Amino acid sequence: MSEYIYLSRDNEIVLELRADGDLVDLTALTQVIFKLAAKDCNTTVTLASSAASASFDWTGTTYGTGTLIMTLGTQTIVPGYYNGTLIIYDSTYQNGLVWGGIFPVIVKSGI
Numbered sequence: 001m002s003e004y005i006y007l008s009r010d011n012e013i014v015l016e017l018r019a020d021g022d023l024v025d026l027t028a029l030t031q032v033i034f035k036l037a038a039k040d041c042n043t044t045v046t047l048a049s050s051a052a053s054a055s056f057d058w059t060g061t062t063y064g065t066g067t068l069i070m071t072l073g074t075q076t077i078v079p080g081y082y083n084g085t086l087i088i089y090d091s092t093y094q095n096g097l098v099w100g101g102i103f104p105v106i107v108k109s110g111i
Helices: none
Strands: 003-006 013-016 031-038 044-048 067-070 080-089 097-108
Touching (some): 003 013, 031 067
Antiparallel strands (some): 080 097
């Protein structure tokens, strides 16, 4: 399954972060980075909560504890096919922890 980013739209990518089947408490997170590596060239886009805090929400107020919401339609991304990698940071993982491996992301415009 792929995740979609629709440019100029408010669509959300909603991810449940689980460990051993249980939702993880995200309240201690200090930063989230979402890296997009273009499949057709050597371009990488790095989207960070520290630079675009309104695009990332892990407070749990909308969907509950353990849920990360990314609203990325206002970010500067060239439409295309990407491999996405989620990296989370907190006091335990100060250098970041890659969460869940790589997954496909499709960025679309003009919809």
